[in-house]
Amino acid sequence: MNIRPILFILLFSLLSAGTVKAQQRYEISGRVLEKQSKQPIEFATVLIGDKESQKAITGITTTQDGTFSIEIDRGNFYIEISFIGFETVKVEEIDSSKSRIDLGDILLEENVQNLDEVTVVTEKSQTQFKLDKRIFNVGKDLSSSGASALEVLNNVPSVNVNIEGQISLRGSQGVQILINGKPSVLANDGGNALGTITADIIDRIEVITNPSAKYDAEGTSGIINIVLKKEERRGLNGSVTLNTGVPNNHSLGLSLNKRTEKFNLFSQLGIGRRTFPEDTETINRDLVNNTFLSAFGEEEKNETFYNLILGVDYLINDSNIITLSGNYAFEEESESSENNYSFSENDVLSQQWTRRESTEATNPKWQYELQYKRDFKRHEDQDLLFSALGSFFGKDQSSLFQDMTTFGIREDFMQQTRTDFKEARYTFKLDYTHPFAEKYTIETGAQYVLNDVSNDYEVSDFINGGFVANPDFTNIFDFNQNVLGVYTTAAYEADKWGIKAGLRLENTDLKTLLRTTNARNNQNYTNLFPSIHTSYKLTEDLSVQAGYSRRIYRPRLWDLNPFFTIRDNFNISTGNPNLDPEFTDSYEITTIYKLRNASLNFGVYHRYTTDVIEDVITFLDNVSTRMPLNIGTNNTTGVEFNAKYTPVNWATITTDFNYNYFKREGDFQNTSFDFEGDRWSSRMTAKFKLPAQIDLEVSGNYRSRFITFQSEVNDNIFANLGVRKKIFKGKAILNLSVRDVFASRVFLNETSQPNFFLRSRGQRGRFVTFGISYGFGKGEAMEFSGQKRF
Known part of the structure; x- marks a missing residue:
């Protein structure tokens, strides 16, 4: 027990009263259980408060078996x-x-909100269902120990992250990533930005597969919102985490929070270094000229990162609060690779060479935000929220490539590249919520996002003892996009039934300029995005939800930039400045059923997309070039199933299954792009509470093979393992996590066409992390720890 607050109270009483009164000491104990299942609730809050002032005196959280014991020296x-x-x-x-007060078993009943929310599980790491979103709380997921934001996302139902860090939702990559509900430089796909977000600062992940009109219309397959932690406990609270692992996986994280009557100061600091080895293989086969090009090699990427978050809440009064926060991140990257190439003609080896790469890069990122929130005394849900956010992301990168012939007459040569990338983004957002007549709510607001990007890229060839710029591969590409959106939603919420409808209007002003050729592409378009959601509660344990929304996917910088890097001269990806946006109509129906020891969620969804952006591969002189094109329409119909089962109080099993069938129709330049296929994925996790306060978690993941217009992506299977041990009464926690236990996570893509065949294979292998976390002040040890992403 911390006796300093008690001593302070006693001393204050002596000084103010001038007399000494005998104080009776009370020892209060009890056990907290869930009412329906009678299972103990760990980490429930037990607060002791003064009856007269109604202010808190002290408090404690329950242990693993739901028990607590606390002492107080006042009545x-x-x-x-x-x-x-x-x-x-x-x-x-x-x-x-x-003097001894035993409260016995205290039964807590689930707080089920009839329309907006159905709570599926009862632990901190629960999944919650709301009218238009699912919330995945990042708390007790042991496989997230030592993980990054991308690895945490890979544990979220319906979400998949591939080896390049591309995020897909229900099999589609048209996903918008938000941080704390707003666009962020940390969620930008222009670089490794998500790498600086580590598991220890993530509070929850919100998956919004069918967003209402209140949300930005960007993202044809939905929105993923990463909500970061911000402590609000009184006094000084904090925790520190230390991780080490193989391969070369080390980091230190510090969290501090200071809460007073008027101010709440919060901060997060993370530093780390990690190595990502990868085995690679590529094959290019020309079936017309009977030539064969293969490359086998190893790559290694080293990253050192620093991340600092600082913020303050100022409570002007009970109704008004201002928040000022900032985030600075800095990465240092070094990358090396060696690939051995072989070239054959008519099955006769004619050339062999080795290509080596050495890359150095620095990536500064910063973000700042001013937020004002006003609550109205008229109704607890009536509020006004304004935020102004600015961010910057930069990349200063240089690479050296050397080709050295080992067989044949191919000449040796060297090239170097220089990249100067800068992106500035400003977001202004205003939201107002107004409930009235008890069952009705109106929301309205506006958002203005300004995005200004410049990419300066230069390639130089080594000629006559010096490097000379190659104008064919050198360019400056400017990308400027401003999006203004306004919305209104209206909702009716009764005891069993409710409906929410909305309309969003967005204007997009896009300008691109390729300075090398002075080629410009200007687009300005205005679109309406309606949405409607409804929910009906059939019984206390069974609810049905349905929703519709219209979405947009705007081509990103790398979709539009017509130039490419020379990292692999034989497999090139390039942008298309003439791309138009995709539009998707999304429909879904979901049922949520709660049993005594289980919860089930089953959904059916359909997406209809026009102006589909599809990567199309062309092949010439053993070089494959991948370029995105707008081609036709796509219909996707799928089913999704999530379940959690707790057969005994020391074991929990969760599963996630998603299947969809898609049909593509379209043609381009007299070529038919019609094709159809299906894909499915599944995830199962088992958690066990073992003796001696040891927790064990085992998870398995599977993604089926699927086809694109020209290619086939092979299936993928892997398993994760996590173990946690609490020590020092839970103030310190030991974590061990193993990701890809059997090193089975292999990414394989094959393209088989009448004139050519392509194969690309990559494997990263097993990652093992050991960490320790310690909480001090009123803080609690992290039940997971943060690390840099791959």
């Missing part, structure tokens, strides 16, 4: 027991004649 108090997702229990009638 006239009340006891309040609470846990997220449950009704709060307040005990005011207390027999103060006894």
Whole structure:
């Protein structure tokens, strides 16, 4: 027990009263259980408060078996027991004649909000279902120990992250990533920005497969919102985490929070270094001229990162709060690779050479935000929120490439590249929520996003003892896009039934300029994005939800930039400045059913997309070039199933299954792009509470093979393992995580066409991380720890 607050209270009483009164000491104990299943609730909050002032005196959290014991040296108090997702229990009638007060079993009942939310699980790492989103709380997921934001996302139902860090939702990559509900430089796909977000600073992941009109219309397959932590406990709280692992996986994280009557200061600091080895293989086969090009090699990427978050909340009064926060991140990258090439003609080896790469890069990123929120006394849900956010991301990169012939007459040569990338983004957002007549709510607001990007890229060839710029591969590409959106939604919420409808209007002004050729592409378009969601509660345990929304996918910088890097001269990806945006109509119906020891979620969805952006590969002189094109329409119909089952209080099993069938129709330049196929994925996780406060988690993941217009992506299977041990009464926690336990996560892509065949294979292997976390002040040890992403 921390006796300093008690000593302070006693001393204050002596000085103010001038007399000494004998104080009776009380020892209060009990056990907190879930009412329906009678299972113990760990980390429930037990608060002791003063009856007269109604202010907190002290508090504690329950242990693994739901028990607690706390002492207090004053009378006239009340006891309040609470846990997220449950009704709060307040005990005011207390027999103060006894020094030992045993409250026995305290039963907490789930707080089920009839329309907006159905709580599926009862632990901190629960998944919650709301009218238009699912919330995945990042708390007790042991396989996230030592993980990055991308690895945490890979544990979220319906979400998949491939080896290049591309994020897909229900099999589609048209996903918008938000940080704290807003666009962010940390979520930009122009670089490794998500790498600086580590698991220890993530509070929850919100998956919005069918967003309402309140949300930005960007993202044809939906929105993923990463919500970062911000502590609000009184006093000084903090925790520190230290990780080490193989291969070369080391990091240190520090979290500090200071809460006073008017201010809440919060900060996060993370530094780390990690190595990502990868085995690669590529094959290019010309079936017309009977030539064969293969490359086998190894790559290694080393990253050192620093991440600092600082912020302050200023509570002007009970109704008004201002938040000012900033985030600075800095990465240092070094990358080396060696690939051995072989070239054959008519099955006769004619050339062999080795290509080596050496790359150095620095990536500064910063973000700052001013936010104002006003709550109205008229209604607890009436509020006004304004935020202004600015961010910057830069990349200063240089690479050296050397080709050295080992067989044949191919000449040796060297090239170097220089990249100067800068992106500035400014977001202004205003939201107002107004409930009235008890069952009705209106929301309205506006958002203006300005995005200004410049990419300066230069390739130089080594000629006559010096490097000379190659104008064919050197360019400056400017990208400027401003999006203004306004929206209104109206909702009706009754005891069993409710409906929410909305309309969003967005104007997009896009300008691109390729300075080398002075080629310009200007687009300005205005679109309406309606949405409607409804929910009906059939019984206390069964709810049905349905929704519709219209979405847009705007081509990104790398989709539009017509130039490419020379990292692999034989497999090139290039942009298309003439791309138009995709538009998707999204429909879904979901049922949520709660049983005694299980919860089930089953959904059916359909997406209809026009002006589909599809990568098309052309092949010439053993060089494959991949370029995005707008081609036709796509219909996708799928089913999704999620379940959680707790057969006993020490074991929990969760599963996620998604299947969809798609049909593509379209043609381009007299070529038919019609094709159809299906894909499915599944994830299963088992969690066990073992003796000696040891937790074990095992998860398995599978993604089926699927086809694109020209290619086939092979299936993928891997398993993760996590173990956690609490020590020092939970103030310190030991974590061990193994990701890709059997080193089975192989990414294989094959393209088989009448005139050519392509194969690309990559494998990263097993990652093992050991970490320790310690909480101090009123802080608690992290049940996971942060690390840099791959």
